Amino acid sequence: MATVEEYVARIEGTCGAEKDIIVIFKYDKKDEAIARILKKAKLKNTLAGIIFELAFQDISFRVYSSGKAIFRGIKNRETMNEILVALLH
Amino acid sequence: MEHHSNIVPWELISKINGFTIKYAKVNEDGTLDCTDFESKVSSKTKLVSLSHVSNVSGVINDVKRIGKVAHEKGALVFVDGAQSVPHMPVDVRDLDADFLAFSGHKMLGPTGIGALYGKKHLLEAMAPFQGGGEMIKDVIFNQKTGRVGIDWNDPPWKFEAGTPNICGSVGLMEAIKYLENIGMSEILKYEKMLTEYATKTMQNCCTKLLLYGTSDHSLKCGIMPFGITGLSSHDVALFLDNYGIMIRSGFHCAQPLHQIFKLQSSARASFYIYNTREEIDRFTEVLKEIEQF
Numbered sequence: 001m002a003t004v005e006e007y008v009a010r011i012e013g014t015c016g017a018e019k020d021i022i023v024i025f026k027y028d029k030k031d032e033a034i035a036r037i038l039k040k041a042k043l044k045n046t047l048a049g050i051i052f053e054l055a056f057q058d059i060s061f062r063v064y065s066s067g068k069a070i071f072r073g074i075k076n077r078e079t080m081n082e083i084l085v086a087l088l089h
Numbered sequence: 090m091e092h093h094s095n096i097v098p099w100e101l102i103s104k105i106n107g108f109t110i111k112y113a114k115v116n117e118d119g120t121l122d123c124t125d126f127e128s129k130v131s132s133k134t135k136l137v138s139l140s141h142v143s144n145v146s147g148v149i150n151d152v153k154r155i156g157k158v159a160h161e162k163g164a165l166v167f168v169d170g171a172q173s174v175p176h177m178p179v180d181v182r183d184l185d186a187d188f189l190a191f192s193g194h195k196m197l198g199p200t201g202i203g204a205l206y207g208k209k210h211l212l213e214a215m216a217p218f219q220g221g222g223e224m225i226k227d228v229i230f231n232q233k234t235g236r237v238g239i240d241w242n243d244p245p246w247k248f249e250a251g252t253p254n255i256c257g258s259v260g261l262m263e264a265i266k267y268l269e270n271i272g273m274s275e276i277l278k279y280e281k282m283l284t285e286y287a288t289k290t291m292q293n294c295c296t297k298l299l300l301y302g303t304s305d306h307s308l309k310c311g312i313m314p315f316g317i318t319g320l321s322s323h324d325v326a327l328f329l330d331n332y333g334i335m336i337r338s339g340f341h342c343a344q345p346l347h348q349i350f351k352l353q354s355s356a357r358a359s360f361y362i363y364n365t366r367e368e369i370d371r372f373t374e375v376l377k378e379i380e381q382f
Contacts, residue, residue, distance in 0.1 A: 014323045015339025016354025047382045050331050066331045
């Protein structure tokens, strides 16, 4: 079973009133992580394979091919962790 | 318009010393409301503390004028030069600043080091804030009283207790030499050219661009807060990051100014001596791409 630790290097809260969460995937695992996420989440929009706007369990987020993702409206780190487990599994 | 580093420490000390802090208003374009400032300075004012240049909007405060108002009321003037010293000629005597601080990491130097200038007679009158080696002339034990008599060292050593950050100091000195060799007037001129070029290019090419703060380039230096309609500052930053273009997103440690601008956060492009017009062209091209999203 895939674990968050296997794919994720860091999870950071954004600076700003939005209180979004940025997930930074491990460099050598980023492509695999993005591929797994794209299989699980619903693709709403994409731009040149660089930015993917996705939806998963009523959560809207964007994934960047650089290996970073920004999640909106996540209550806390525990919830973020649960979503990542579901997405990366 | 202040960085949190010129808000939070005063709030902390005010809780200990019990003094009152008054904040001057900022206009919608990010410039200081000088009328409001003048109305808040009185003979009771002990210190006026302000940034020379806003780290969010790039607005350059007229420190000389503000300092004159403060001095006429008998207040001292502290200038946060973190955003001005690296980018323009700063003459503390001409500004008549009583104190001025700046950071190494904003001017090609190491992190964790900065400098505080103070007028000599003020530093001499001040008590040390930290105890340790180097900051004393004598520490003499009195056999009769069983106590120790201490003579403080002269400034600046009086305020430099303990083993200093030697590596940081050497690094900062080299950064200063490097910048002075280029010339601070040249640096300011170059940054102003880049900022004007970026503003023009971005305004011509981007349709969803929102530029925050004053549009008067004579009042600002190489910092451009901006947004793209429909996208958060973090999305803009992550998109640019994909192309190796680094900007800052968020509050930039200046949340109150974002309240005035009525923004959740902002994206900030900033220019320095290593940036080029070609990089601005590339930056603008990427912004055009993100607008399509």
